[in-house]
Ligand SMILES: Nc1ncnc2c1ncn2[C@@H]1O[C@H](COP(=O)(O)OP(=O)(O)OP(=O)(O)O)[C@@H](O)[C@H]1O
């Protein structure tokens with residue numbers, strides 16, 4: 026796995042207030058990382074540092090092993106970003122704005138603009154003047170501009186802010202596709218945890234300027250899982266599990282939760298029914314990201 030972004034020991038203060046402290050982070054190509062945390066935690070500040078919008082900080086940011094403080098390459102080519110409201114020329118159309126950005130970033134093939142416009146589904150308004158755009162329309166044009174040159178790293182600060190819920194899945198699909206097909210590394214912040222959960226490989230929890238936890242959301246990782254078994258014969262099922270020395274707990278009048286290896290589940294269900302214990306339902310119990318978030322933030 027090629028590392029695209031490495032953040033080393035970033036500390037940033039505004040006056041006496043430390044807003045980031047000893048932040049370390051790494052993103053590989055094709056990886057989508059979610060950045061979550063309360064208002065004022067330092068998400069936007071970190072993203073501004075990574076995109077060189079903020080230049081005074083201690084620590085280092087490496088993009089493809091080049092320190093952005095000393096790199097002579099134009100970072101605009103290796104990082105695409107949408108941070109806060111994107112700035113466009115209001116009297117030009119969205120398309121003309123994209124053409125302009127494509128030109129200054131040295132993009133050769135204009136067909137790629139049409140491809141991006143199409144995949145973001147903005148073709149119905151891209152030829153109207155930007156001054157007539159709503160917040161959500163500007164936001165989507167902002168994403169188009171950020172990915173125009175298919176940069177290896179994409180930084181999105183609350184990209185779904187102001188978006189109509191019907192558009193959000195399309196944007197998610199677009200970002201996932203970029204990561205998969207173009208190997209783009211993506212850092213995305215959002216307060217909508219269900220969104221992060223559906224899109225990201227990993228979540229970074231940040232609170233008061235510090236990274237307090239990194240959690241992998243990879244669905245295939247780890248074999249152990251918690252499974253809920255619903256039955257009318259709760260006592261019999263408890264005995265069944267205890268006999269097999271399985272770690273289980275009665276969680277409701279008709280429910281037992283048991284920690285097992287995922288590959289053992291099919292055999293287990295079939296042995297339970299052979300033992301004449303009826304099962305009404307069997308499902309994997311997963312903590313939602315919202316629960317993990319609340320638990321993590323509370324424990325600090
Ligand atoms: N220009 C500035 N001058 C002084 N303090 C600032 C400045 N910009 C941000 N801060 C402070 O830095 C801290 C982190 O702000 P930041 O915008 O990074 O938070 P955030 O995690 O993005 O929050 P939100 O979820 O509300 O977007 C806050 O306490 C904020 O008040």
Ligand SMILES: [Mg+2]
Pocket residue numbers: 068069070182
């Ligand atoms: Mg912010």
